[in-house]
């Protein structure tokens with residue numbers, strides 16, 4: 562069997578952002594590997610392993626920035642073990658399921674830790690849509706705290722609308738603003754609360770484009786910047802000096818072809834993420850506790866000290 566249709570569909574949905582958000586992408590990738598394993602008709606262990614690696618490669622090539630995707634694939638493929646196909650299959654199924662359970666548990670632990678930073682009556686300003694960041698607000702609300710939110714709409718994909726909807730479902734009063742209004746409304750905010758697609762070893766935060774400008778403005782206004790990021794957002798390759806690739810997305814997300822033609826010959830750039838240096842970040846909240854950005858490398862060494870091989874590559878390519 563070649564790639565399972567679910568792998569292909571998941572890959573397409575990640576690329577088109579039908580499936581989006583770093584944690585959600587990681588969970589979807591693990592589920593797709595499980596589907597591939599469950600339906601595999603490989604007759605030899607080698608064929609099974611090759612199939613799983615091919616599926617992981619397809620998922621890996623979809624979006625380059627959120628490290629939860631390779632961390633998810635790594636988690637599952639490293640646990641692929643056995644001398645026959647049934648054993649290999651069940652190791653992959655178990656690993657994918659364990660990964661999903663871990664994600665859920667990590668997010669609720671992180672939420673409880675992040676909620677401690679929020680006081681009754683606080684106002685948070687959000688950027689984009691982060692399930693990790695929202696877990697902090699949800700836990701605070703469940704503790705009985707009244708929290709309000711100023712939600713940046715987040716051009717060009719308007720993920721702020723998802724954030725606004727989910728906050729309303731929690732009963733949180735929401736003020737939606739355009740991105741350009743953020744500085745004006747920072748005076749009304751007690752925290753900037755964002756997620757992350759990747760955290761580098763020096764504590765830099767790679768998150769939705771606009772995060773770094775927001776952080777600089779928040780620092781100037783004296784508003785603390787909190788990043789909610791479970792440990793699958795830690796980018797192990799940055800420990801050895803690799804940089805994080807910033808995804809450039811389709812120009813038509815910024816301006817459609819018709820409008821562009823009326824403007825005349827212009828260049829359009831659409832980076833999906835930017836890098837916020839650690840000096841603009843007050844705390845990174847993970848399921849293992851909260852850290853000043855500069856000390857996140859200690860946690861990274863603990864979690865990824867055993868190396869960061871890419872198990873989706875064929876053995877001869879590694």
Ligand SMILES: O=P(O)(O)OC[C@H]1O[C@H](OP(=O)(O)O)[C@H](O)[C@@H]1O
Pocket residue numbers: 581582583584585688689690691692693694720755756757758768769833
């Ligand atoms: O894992 P959670 O916290 O849900 O999301 C983390 C981050 O993923 C999103 O990226 P995109 O919308 O997929 O480009 C945002 O940048 C968000 O902060």
